[in-house]
Amino acid sequence: xxxxxxxxxxxxxxxxxxxxxxxxxxxxxxxxxxxxxxxxxxxxxxxxxxxxxxxxxxxxxxxxxxxxxxxxxxxxxxxxxxxxxxxxxxx
Numbered sequence: 001x002x003x004x005x006x007x008x009x010x011x012x013x014x015x016x017x018x019x020x021x022x023x024x025x026x027x028x029x030x031x032x033x034x035x036x037x038x039x040x041x042x043x044x045x046x047x048x049x050x051x052x053x054x055x056x057x058x059x060x061x062x063x064x065x066x067x068x069x070x071x072x073x074x075x076x077x078x079x080x081x082x083x084x085x086x087x088x089x090x091x
Contacts, residue, residue, distance in 0.1 A: 002076045002083040005062075009088040012065040016048070018076050018083075022055045029054055034077040037062060040070055064089050 003017040020031050030052025037046035045067060048060045064072070069091030075084045 002074070002085055004085065005074065005087050009090040010064070011069075011090045012067070013061060013063050014087060015059050015061050016074055017057065017059045019057050020053055020055045020078055028052070031055060031078055034075075035060060036075050038073045038075060039067075040072070045072070 001019045001021075003019075005014045005016045007014060016035065018035070020033060031054070033049050033051065033053045035047075035049040036044055037048065039045050046062060046064075048062060062074075067089060069089050072087045072089060073084050074087055075082065
């Protein structure tokens with residue numbers, strides 16, 4: 001699951017919490033996870049995670065310093081599922 005980022009709106013740091021469920025883990029116990037940030041034009045502006053993680057709750061910080069204010073999308077891919085949410089950076 002992908003929870004709402006906090007704070008939202010944010011300037012310039014926000015925290016993104018997500019949960020990787022049990023099951024579907026590789027032999028080493030990890031599940032492949034991709035967490036990326038896209039701008040409203042669909043361009044990738046951040047790649048926060050691209051590795052195997054253990055099942056459970058995780059929190060990642062995104063520092064958008066230097067990015068223009070506006071709408072961004074956080075996209076989580078894991079276990080064959082894709083989830084997304086909208087975030088608002090206020091400058």
